[in-house]
Amino acid sequence: MFESSLGIAHFLTQADTAARVILIAMLLASLASWGIIVDRLVAHWLQRRRQVVFLARFRRVRAFEELGAVLSAGAEDACARLARLAIESARHFSAHGEAGGRQEFLVRALRQGIEEEAERLERGLTLLASVGSTAPFVGLLGTVWGIYHALIAIGLSGQGTLDKVAGPVGEALIMTAIGLAVAIPAVLGYNALTRRNRVVLGRLDALGHDLLTLALTGAPLRRGAAEAPARIARAV
Numbered sequence: 001m002f003e004s005s006l007g008i009a010h011f012l013t014q015a016d017t018a019a020r021v022i023l024i025a026m027l028l029a030s031l032a033s034w035g036i037i038v039d040r041l042v043a044h045w046l047q048r049r050r051q052v053v054f055l056a057r058f059r060r061v062r063a064f065e066e067l068g069a070v071l072s073a074g075a076e077d078a079c080a081r082l083a084r085l086a087i088e089s090a091r092h093f094s095a096h097g098e099a100g101g102r103q104e105f106l107v108r109a110l111r112q113g114i115e116e117e118a119e120r121l122e123r124g125l126t127l128l129a130s131v132g133s134t135a136p137f138v139g140l141l142g143t144v145w146g147i148y149h150a151l152i153a154i155g156l157s158g159q160g161t162l163d164k165v166a167g168p169v170g171e172a173l174i175m176t177a178i179g180l181a182v183a184i185p186a187v188l189g190y191n192a193l194t195r196r197n198r199v200v201l202g203r204l205d206a207l208g209h210d211l212l213t214l215a216l217t218g219a220p221l222r223r224g225a226a227e228a229p230a231r232i233a234r235a236v
Contacts, residue, residue, distance in 0.1 A: 022142040036124035037189035050077035085113040110208040132187035139179015146172025
């Protein structure tokens, strides 16, 4: 029975410095991508659970002054940080601002808070997008480099038969496969996290409107209050 020594292990032992550098770079990119994906998915899962608890308590608030008690009882999450910002901004304006610009001041403060949460949510997404878009080309570069050296070796040996060409060229194609294996999880993770970020920012925008209404009118907005926690639990 014919046994071939060609394969991934043989390719790695025969790879030169440039090929090994490309392989190490793709390995590091893959580890970084998976680390970001797992970290952000776990963070989203924890945040969703905390937000359900916080919003369930928030819907029971009847006055802006009661909001502080909800914060002391709830866990730290994006909604709690936004509510705390609303309380601090309202207190600051009451102490130093003018009555006519209270609404504009609170709107700007809440908008800034939501933008800061968006920056937190987008942490790592740039790296995922970069890996997803460049890894296939890096793998292709490794393939071209491997084929180039394989053809040179075949030319020097003077044995240009099909069996001598197909093996080294096939080994070089491993680099393209590795590039795709690195890029595909990064792209899928980026799309999944982007969607989850949009859902979270939508919740924060709705909460910011409710906080503004509570701060300006002294009474909560009762629209859809009873169904809100269940709706949020099903959102993701």
